[in-house]
Amino acid sequence: MPTPLKKKHAAGVGTRAHGGVAATVGHLYGFGSTEEEYTLLVHGCEQRGRRADGPFKHDSGKGFVEARPGQYSGRAHNAFIVEATGGIARAGRAQAGLLARRATGKHARDRTQYGRARGSTRNFYLHHTRMITKAAVVRDATMIREQVQCLRQRVCAAHAGASDVP
Numbered sequence: 001m002p003t004p005l006k007k008k009h010a011a012g013v014g015t016r017a018h019g020g021v022a023a024t025v026g027h028l029y030g031f032g033s034t035e036e037e038y039t040l041l042v043h044g045c046e047q048r049g050r051r052a053d054g055p056f057k058h059d060s061g062k063g064f065v066e067a068r069p070g071q072y073s074g075r076a077h078n079a080f081i082v083e084a085t086g087g088i089a090r091a092g093r094a095q096a097g098l099l100a101r102r103a104t105g106k107h108a109r110d111r112t113q114y115g116r117a118r119g120s121t122r123n124f125y126l127h128h129t130r131m132i133t134k135a136a137v138v139r140d141a142t143m144i145r146e147q148v149q150c151l152r153q154r155v156c157a158a159h160a161g162a163s164d165v166p
Contacts, residue, residue, distance in 0.1 A: 034081065034083055034089075035081055035089045035090075038079070038081050039079065039081070039091075040068065040070070041070060041071060042070050042071055042072055042077070042079040043070040043072070043073065043079065044067075044068045044069045044070030044071075044073045045065060045067065045068055045070075046067055047064075047065065047066060047067040048063075048064065048065040049062065049063050049064040049065060050064055051064050052064075078091070078092075078095050079091060079092075080092040080095060080132075082132055082133070082136045083136065084136055084137070084139075084140035085136075085137070085140075086133035086134070086136050086137045087133075088129060088132060088133065092132075093129070096125055096128055096129050096132075097125060099124070099125075099128070100123075100124040100125035100128075103124045104124060110124055112124060112127060112128070114127055
């Protein structure tokens with residue numbers, strides 16, 4: 001669950017030896033600082049271009065990218081990238097749409113436990129994407145709260161230690 005709020009910059013220029021790398025363009029596009037990086041991490045990539053072409057240039061779409069294995073290369077999987085803000089990347093939304101069509105198709109059984117409130121959705125896609133988004137946001141909030149508690153303990157310990165000094 002990556003955060004798009006992490007301060008980092010990668011121009012994506014790469015090197016002549018290894019070719020292009022992921023760029024951070026979150027200021028231009030949704031998932032611009034996370035999707036490419038995590039897709040590469042999970043799926044890897046095939047070689048693109050030749051070393052003589054120089055590193056891959058994102059603006060032209062031309063250049064060399066060295067082949068890299070992903071953590072799940074060679075295995076059947078679906079990467080479901082969800083940012084800490086609750087945003088779901090395009091591939092995850094497409095997968096949720098596929099599952100929704102399967103759950104509502106002919107002879108399908110949807111065993112989802114939907115909410116009982118009158119305003120609760122009965123739509124498979126909406127229900128599950130909302131639950132995934134909620135889980136991401138709640139987890140991020142929990143981690144922030146834990147960090148605040150750690151900082152508070154450090155400050156209290158520092159004050160206690162300072163008052164012991166004569």
